[in-house]
Amino acid sequence: MRHEPHTQIIATASGEKLVVLTKADYDRLIAAVFEAQEHIRDIAAFDAAVSQPTAKVIEVERDAALAIFIRARRKQYGLTQTELAAASGVGQGFVSDIESGRRRPSAEVLAKLAAALFFDPAALDETSPGAGR
Structure with a gap:
């Protein structure tokens, strides 16, 4: 008012x-x-x-680490990207983009992937991409 x-x-x-x-x-x-x-x-x-270059480098490294983690976890369970997409409700193209590091998942998408891949998204570093977004 x-x-x-x-x-x-x-x-x-x-x-x-x-x-x-x-x-x-x-x-x-x-x-x-x-x-x-x-x-x-x-x-x-x-x-x-x-604007600090080191902040950007850390961000890129975290994006890459998350991409590697999601891909490794999917393969650990013997899932294809299509199967992970179906299990999580996330589009297969988006799964591919996340795994390649082209896109960051939102907190909501990360939670869906975490449920399908049986991990706690809160266990990831608090500043990792998608955390809290």
């Missing part, structure tokens, strides 16, 4: 316009400014983190 501030605009003798706010409206305004500044800092920190 949007709050409409109680304001009054007055002019000084020299014609300068001033805005008069209630103390409560002033406090809300200041709180909003601090919140916006915090969001800006968070965005800057995120941008700095993802």
Whole structure:
């Protein structure tokens, strides 16, 4: 619900316009400014983190590790990609893309694959692709 501030605009003798706010409206305004500044800092920190080459390398390595794990687990159970797709409800093309590292599974898709391949997706590293998405 949007709050409409109680304001009054007055002019000084020299014609300068001033805005008069209630103390409560002033406090809300200041709180909003601090919140916006915090969001800006968070965005800057995120941008700095993802711009680091090492972060990208780690991400690519985790994508590759997940692809290898899914493929190895499927083969361990003697399943074809088509059989895994049928068992998990994930399209065969998507299974192929995950195993080749071309696509990352969402948390939902990873959970479906985990159920079909009998592993706990939470046991994977928390920062692996698809975790928490």
